Amino acid sequence: VTLEFGASRNNIPAISIHPERLLDDLRTLAEFGKTGPGVNRRALSPVDMQAREWLADRLREAGLVAEIDGVGNVIGRSPHARRIVIGSHTDTVPDGGWLDGAMGVIYGLEVARAFMEAGGNGPVGLEIVSFSDEEACFSPMLGSHSYTGELNREVEFARRNENGTLLADAVRAAGLAGRAFARLDPLTHPVYLEAHIEQGPVLEARGIPLGVVTSIIGLRAWLVHFIGQADHAGTTPMAMRRDAGAALCDFAVRIADFCRGMGSEQTVWNGGNIRLIPGAHNVVPARAQYTFSARDPDMEILDRIEQRVMTLSSTVSAVHNVKVEATKTSSIAPAAMHPAIVHMIGEAAKGRGLTAMEMPSGAAHDAMVLARHVPVGMVFIPSIGGRSHDVAEDSTPEDIVNGAHVLADTVTALTRSLQQV
Amino acid sequence: VTLEFGASRNNIPAISIHPERLLDDLRTLAEFGKTGPGVNRRALSPVDMQAREWLADRLREAGLVAEIDGVGNVIGRSPHARRIVIGSHTDTVPDGGWLDGAMGVIYGLEVARAFMEAGGNGPVGLEIVSFSDEEACFSPMLGSHSYTGELNREVEFARRNENGTLLADAVRAAGLAGRAFARLDPLTHPVYLEAHIEQGPVLEARGIPLGVVTSIIGLRAWLVHFIGQADHAGTTPMAMRRDAGAALCDFAVRIADFCRGMGSEQTVWNGGNIRLIPGAHNVVPARAQYTFSARDPDMEILDRIEQRVMTLSSTVSAVHNVKVEATKTSSIAPAAMHPAIVHMIGEAAKGRGLTAMEMPSGAAHDAMVLARHVPVGMVFIPSIGGRSHDVAEDSTPEDIVNGAHVLADTVTALTRSLQQV
Numbered sequence: 001v002t003l004e005f006g007a008s009r010n011n012i013p014a015i016s017i018h019p020e021r022l023l024d025d026l027r028t029l030a031e032f033g034k035t036g037p038g039v040n041r042r043a044l045s046p047v048d049m050q051a052r053e054w055l056a057d058r059l060r061e062a063g064l065v066a067e068i069d070g071v072g073n074v075i076g077r078s079p080h081a082r083r084i085v086i087g088s089h090t091d092t093v094p095d096g097g098w099l100d101g102a103m104g105v106i107y108g109l110e111v112a113r114a115f116m117e118a119g120g121n122g123p124v125g126l127e128i129v130s131f132s133d134e135e136a137c138f139s140p141m142l143g144s145h146s147y148t149g150e151l152n153r154e155v156e157f158a159r160r161n162e163n164g165t166l167l168a169d170a171v172r173a174a175g176l177a178g179r180a181f182a183r184l185d186p187l188t189h190p191v192y193l194e195a196h197i198e199q200g201p202v203l204e205a206r207g208i209p210l211g212v213v214t215s216i217i218g219l220r221a222w223l224v225h226f227i228g229q230a231d232h233a234g235t236t237p238m239a240m241r242r243d244a245g246a247a248l249c250d251f252a253v254r255i256a257d258f259c260r261g262m263g264s265e266q267t268v269w270n271g272g273n274i275r276l277i278p279g280a281h282n283v284v285p286a287r288a289q290y291t292f293s294a295r296d297p298d299m300e301i302l303d304r305i306e307q308r309v310m311t312l313s314s315t316v317s318a319v320h321n322v323k324v325e326a327t328k329t330s331s332i333a334p335a336a337m338h339p340a341i342v343h344m345i346g347e348a349a350k351g352r353g354l355t356a357m358e359m360p361s362g363a364a365h366d367a368m369v370l371a372r373h374v375p376v377g378m379v380f381i382p383s384i385g386g387r388s389h390d391v392a393e394d395s396t397p398e399d400i401v402n403g404a405h406v407l408a409d410t411v412t413a414l415t416r417s418l419q420q421v
Numbered sequence: 422v423t424l425e426f427g428a429s430r431n432n433i434p435a436i437s438i439h440p441e442r443l444l445d446d447l448r449t450l451a452e453f454g455k456t457g458p459g460v461n462r463r464a465l466s467p468v469d470m471q472a473r474e475w476l477a478d479r480l481r482e483a484g485l486v487a488e489i490d491g492v493g494n495v496i497g498r499s500p501h502a503r504r505i506v507i508g509s510h511t512d513t514v515p516d517g518g519w520l521d522g523a524m525g526v527i528y529g530l531e532v533a534r535a536f537m538e539a540g541g542n543g544p545v546g547l548e549i550v551s552f553s554d555e556e557a558c559f560s561p562m563l564g565s566h567s568y569t570g571e572l573n574r575e576v577e578f579a580r581r582n583e584n585g586t587l588l589a590d591a592v593r594a595a596g597l598a599g600r601a602f603a604r605l606d607p608l609t610h611p612v613y614l615e616a617h618i619e620q621g622p623v624l625e626a627r628g629i630p631l632g633v634v635t636s637i638i639g640l641r642a643w644l645v646h647f648i649g650q651a652d653h654a655g656t657t658p659m660a661m662r663r664d665a666g667a668a669l670c671d672f673a674v675r676i677a678d679f680c681r682g683m684g685s686e687q688t689v690w691n692g693g694n695i696r697l698i699p700g701a702h703n704v705v706p707a708r709a710q711y712t713f714s715a716r717d718p719d720m721e722i723l724d725r726i727e728q729r730v731m732t733l734s735s736t737v738s739a740v741h742n743v744k745v746e747a748t749k750t751s752s753i754a755p756a757a758m759h760p761a762i763v764h765m766i767g768e769a770a771k772g773r774g775l776t777a778m779e780m781p782s783g784a785a786h787d788a789m790v791l792a793r794h795v796p797v798g799m800v801f802i803p804s805i806g807g808r809s810h811d812v813a814e815d816s817t818p819e820d821i822v823n824g825a826h827v828l829a830d831t832v833t834a835l836t837r838s839l840q841q842v
Contacts, residue, residue: 198656199653199656200653200655200656200657200658201652201656201657201658201661202656202658202661205661217655219655221702231622231807232620232621232783232784232807232809232810233689233691233693233714233716234621234638234640234689234716234783234784234785235619235620235621235622235623235782235783235784235807235809236621236622236689236783236807237621237622237623237686237689238681238686238688238689238690239686240622240623240626240807243691243692245673245692245693245695246673246677246692248670249669249670249673249674249677249692250674252666252667252670253670253671253674256667256670260659265658265659265660267659268654268655268657268658268659269659270654270664270702270703270704270705271664271666271667271670271697271706272654272666272697272700272701272702272703272704272705272706273697273700273701273702273706274666274695274696274697274700275695276692276693276694276695279693279694279695280693280694281642281691281693281694281712281714281750281751282691282693282714283691283693284691284693285692285693285694291700291702293654293702293703295654295655329702330702361656362653362655362656362657363653363655363656364655386652386653386656386657386661388653388656389653
């Protein structure tokens with residue numbers, strides 16, 4: 001699906017958001033499931049559903065037709081045949097922050113409200129979505145997978161949350177059983193936009209108020225399991241050992257050297273966990289498990305790292321006289337944002353006198369799912385201290401408002417210039 | 422205390438052991454606490470005490486005066502003013518092997534029995550000891566610490582075993598309260614001898630039936646704790662991370678390189694355990710704990726390794742922008758065997774037509790404690806597959822008998838040549 005632009009329809013008014021109304025709505029939403037400065041709104045929980053009902057009411061007040069669909073997605077539609085989709089999610093991780101997801105949804109509400117107040121003119125309207133269970137309580141990105149038709153409901157509805165509750169039962173308990181499932185249609189929905197806090201330290205560290213996401217980085221994760229032999233750490237000569245722990249550390253240092261040597265600032269990697277068995281001070285480790293992952297916007301770089309994980313684990317295991325099993329545990333393809341939208345967001349920032357930088361998103365978002373179906377753009381604002389998935393997550397009111405202005409201006413440009421079908 | 426030899430008193434008969442009687446006694450002892458092919462005789466447990474009573478009876482039958490002392494040491498003394506001490510222990514680790522400790526004690530019993538049968542002539546006799554709790558049920562090497570006067574009874578009697586039982590209560594329950602504590606006296610006891618299974622793979626791998634221990638290697642252990650910062654593994658650029666796990670792996674590889682570079686075949690080291698916190702695939706490790714130990718017969722080499730652990734942990738932490746705390750958790754000095762006894766054991770092996778090799782002991786033994794007080798010698802025999810501290814621990818009857826012959830011949834030589842006081 002390509003994005004086509006026509007002559008600018010300058011008769012369509014600019015969307016002018018109200019900063020105080022935006023911040024008030026954000027603060028009100030944060031009252032649902034409030035815990036200290038953060039919030040706890042696990043997907044489909046009573047408080048998550050209360051927040052979604054509240055949102056649906058606000059969308060209706062803004063002049064949209066709003067519903068909650070069969071998986072908990074909140075959708076508000078303007079009365080236009082074609083609609084730019086603006087979305088994110090209002091569910092949170094346990095004891096999460098007040099902005100992760102919520103900010104992008106309330107931006108959508110405020111932009112739609114301002115658009116409708118200005119007359120809602122032109123051939124292109126808005127559709128505001130709060131996706132369900134982005135934070136993987138039952139099924140990661142449940143809402144956007146359902147919205148894009150990617151969801152295998154039979155499989156996913158049989159999943160359970162951390163309390164053992166079936167998704168199917170949670171949907172029923174939320175009063176959603178039998179409801180229709182809202183669906184994306186590229187002919188109806190030419191573009192998806194999502195604004196989000198960065199959830200990282202880059203914008204703040206550089207003093208830049210706005211990030212234009214160029215891609216959501218892909219992920220590969222492996223469990224590299226070295227299998228040696230438990231021996232007495234005093235009586236077994238070094239040359240006779242089959243030390244799985246030494247093999248692991250050797251592998252860890254060498255795969256990090258390789259990733260560093262790729263020379264890309266955007267390549268990141270992590271050895272998140274190590275387990276040695278038996279893990280006793282006087283026993284040579286018989287087994288060593290390494291949880292390693294790498295992320296990059298470029299699929300080819302991920303392919304090269306994967307190749308190296310396989311060859312290096314094999315080389316290292318031969319050096320240390322151990323066996324190895326390297327298993328890929330996760331593979332998520334990078335998702336490119338649409339260049340035309342990246343450009344428009346940059347122009348919108350410039351128009352507001354804001355420095356913007358193009359950057360990858362290191363975290364996953366519903367936009368990653370949507371990007372497989374329609375052109376997508378994302379706006380980032382700085383996270384204080386880079387913190388997220390924590391009650392301490394925060395951004396300055398100024399940055400929040402600036403981000404909303406840039407999103408609104410981008411929507412203005414799109415409503416004026418998107419080619420009519 | 423030096424060891425002085427005089428002219429050989431060749432009128433003293435050679436000690437001639439009975440192989441079948443030796444093996445029968447070993448097999449009978451293995452019935453106490455038998456578990457599959459192994460045994461479970463935790464120190465001062467009812468079955469450990471039954472085995473000790475059985476041993477005391479056998480020592481009496483052999484013509485010795487036997488007692489069990491106030492910590493559970495079994496001591497059998499021949500009626501000589503000076504006595505060569507032969508010992509080891511009859512307690513075991515949980516589900517341990519049938520030879521660890523037991524073999525050295527039964528060697529002592531058989532050598533004493535054969536010595537007394539041959540008349541028990543000469544100025545030097547024998548004292549056979551089964552030390553209590555070598556295997557650290559309450560207090561590691563309790564019996565030899567008590568025997569050498571190293572035990573702080575007030576402190577150690579307040580220790581508890583894995584069931585929470587106080588050592589003082591276990592001693593009382595074993596009927597030992599109020600008994601005297603047997604003591605080593607260098608004037609009475611000129612030499613201590615201990616035979617043991619190797620508990621390692623070296624003798625078997627080289628096809629050598631007898632090891633002459635030159636020293637019991639010393640140990641240093643450290644907990645090296647790197648303290649970084651938990652960050653999102655996708656959104657935090659590499660240059661901004663403080664990755665405690667990466668620092669740990671870097672340290673592990675570099676300290677191993679250093680130890681390898683010392684160029685001694687006798688230096689061994691082990692990274693027995695690693696703990697990363699929080700240990701999640703998508704979080705940069707905030708804390709990383711490394712359990713590292715090194716062993717060597719040479720104290721100076723241990724000192725150099727310790728120096729390097731300190732400087733390298735500091736260097737690596739600077740490179741990775743983390744903090745580090747390196748704590749020494751254990752320090753055991755190496756114990757040298759007496760060169761004259763090492764030589765005599767080698768000669769005894771030669772006399773039996775057995776190839777012998779000089780080697781360090783990688784495991785600790787009661788001999789390590791005794792070596793601080795009197796000249797000590799140790800005999801090793803091969804362990805099948807190097808296995809120990811396991812019910813599968815075993816040695817061939819031929820190797821067991823050969824070891825006893827070598828020990829007996831060494832005792833013969835000592836009873837003939839030890840200088841009279």
